[in-house]
Amino acid sequence: MTHTTVEKTPVTLLGLGAMGSAMARAWLAAGHPLTVWNRTPARAAALAAQGARVADSAAEAVAASALVVVCLLDDASVDEVLAGADLAGKDLVNLTTSTPAEARARAERARERGARYLDGGIMAVPPMIGVPGAGGYVFYSGSRELFERHRDTLSVPAGTAYVGVDAGFAALHDVALLSAMYGMFAGAAHAFALIRKEDIDPGSLAPLLADWLVAMAPAVHQTAAQLRSGDYTEGVVSNLAMQVAGTPTFLHTAEEQGVSPELLRPYFDLMRRRLAEGSGAEDLTGVVDLLVR
Template sequence: MENNAPVTIIGLGLMGQALAAAFLRAGHPTTVWNRTAAKADRLVADGARLAPSVDDALAAGPLAVICLTDYQAVHDLLDGSGMAGRTLVNLTSGSSAQAREAARWAEQRGARYLDGAIMAIPTAIGTTDAVILHSGPRADFDAHRSTLEALGTATHLGADHGLASLYDVAGLAMMWSILSAWLQGAAMLRAAGVDAATYTPFAQRLAVGVAGWLPGYATQVDRGSFPAEVATLETDARAMAHLVEECLALGVNAELPELLKAMADRAIAAGHGGEQYPVLIQEFAKPR
């Protein structure tokens, strides 16, 4: 169904320009504003309207997407602006606490507020590969869902405004852990003359295989019950010791394997050696 809803984009950095371009491609009348106005030139040539002020930009339609460097910039720019009656979708990266605080701040000023996180690079915006997370009142998301879908795969996570930021950083933890584990293996195999390209198909198969374990392990975490159906943590810890020894013998960095082993050893010392790997949630769920 055609959607001609007007949209406003505030912030035309690398990401904001991509967001505005995607709205234009989808046929939305698009108003833009940026501190450095020249960054709007190409968008204006493609049909966007450059607002002379933030207030003018906010007045252009019911929905304003904000994409600035950080939350401080959002507050500095929009405090005192005419946001009442508008729905703000803030796609600026920040913490869950900042998102919840921004929601209170916007609602006190009469605006509806959705927080968001962009799990994509600018060139993916406007394709289904661009996953964009939203959190806040479901009704506000549903009211603008078909417009937000012009930017990518629009997902609503829940009413808690902090959820988009939390999923964002959970995704980063996942991404960096997988990449670091792959680099660990690449460093070890390189010491034996195997290049990364040769090792990588094995690593990919393993990553996909391990990903398949997650739903079953999630059941254990959610139930708080960790029967050893496949292996005990003690068995895993012995394999971790081999990994550490091998790294040290090869002369490669052993910090990551040592961290994994230290966490497993703590759980074993606390009496969980006969349980399965997800029991480590008890180590991850508390501060050191």
Template sequence: MKTPVTVLGLGAMGTALARAFLAAGHPTTVWNRTPGRSPELDSLGATRAATTTEAVAASPLVVVCLLVDATVRSTLEGLDLTGKTVANLTNGTPAQDRDTAAWAEEAGAEYLGGGIMAVPAMIGGPAAFIFYSGSPVAFERHEADLAAMARPEYVGSDPGLAALHDIALLSGMYGMFGGAQHALALAASEKVSAVRFTEDFLLPWLTAMLGSLPRIAKDLDEGPEGPAGSNLAMQAAAYDNLVDTAVDQGVDPALLVPMGDLLRKAAATGHGDEDLAALVPLLRDGA
């Protein structure tokens, strides 16, 4: 018999998680603050708990997927968590996960913070993965169970590391899409077809440029090898053209300005002969 699982929270993601557990044959208890949410789970075999006390008591593995971190503690407050593994997949910050982990451990639970790298439709499929951090004992015990939702990736015993990985990847995604949206706004300013511009030029260009990321990472870990292929002083000098063009075309340059400031800072502080990897320490120093 597979491990019984409880899922707290039946928004779009929580419903997808519960559905994946059911599909994999796990006895699944579900609870939602608003009763009756996601009625399709009933026909799939889910047990609907009337209270959080009933829901948590039903399973050794409790998966929490609520809207915001603030509701996690209030939902679990006062419950008997002794011997339970709490896998908190609610989006939050590293600091929030560390605080919740300390609280859960005091309440007798093993804690795993999580970061879901998928949209609901991807859950249970091969492309989805979920970061976990926290109790190594709990992860080893439940790794096979957690795999029903998505590929589990354990990133360390610090409970905040899963959230850090999650937020870092989302930051990269939003930065990439922000740049793409600015590019599309520029193209639209001259009534260039968005479809043709994207398919013929933007997507191939971004894909090619992403190929430089492993070299940047290697430079950060091991130090640069040889001279920069495109040094920061040159990039800083040319960057004004990006902002000026946006203004001329009636496009808000807000997404571009911070990068230009960072390039000029790099050049002004002696990094002009270096490559893009040199910007990462400047970001850390500026926190």
């Protein structure tokens, strides 16, 4: 190892699935001493060839480094893997997908076992990891001091975004963004279904659809501004009454095309409920309040 390598923060990584393996390769490429453990040892072979130390147990891996990163299947797996490890004095960073409540409980259990804790929500897919400019990043929440201490090391696989001292906030931001993504995918699925039986190439619709979604995306800023001010009529261009009046056209078109309206109807139902409350002059923002009741 070179002098530069010795100076890099040692990292222990538990979990070598597709995401964990990508992170491991990024840290190795950047010269970080890396200890890895995986339930299936064979997955560590390629990393060992690249210079990683392979621990025989999770407890041994945890003991090897002050900074311990966990990237496992689910919250229950984290409990199982860490059960026999000594966490006292460790800096524990959990990148396992979890709910906000699970993250907060994990932070408390880590504290009780003498560890400092950061939770993470990965906004990337494995091919984006370790690739500068790919756009991937990780939300982090929990100890600000711990985040700042390891910011450079955590920034090696992907960008970082610290979102608060509440350990549940990284998971909450993660799920919020992914929920919006699936809503977008649902709309795109409906759009493609509408042309599925016609002599229209999906490849010709795709760029139109992508450009339209990009053009509509800035509307989230107006939604945020209205939620902050409490005035849902601020800056309205097409009010709720007008939009509800247009929804039968979408449903009738789906019927004509032999397409189920099940992806659209729930949102339209919420729009009509909000209109029935006398909110016709508003934007669509009032739907948010219906969802949190």
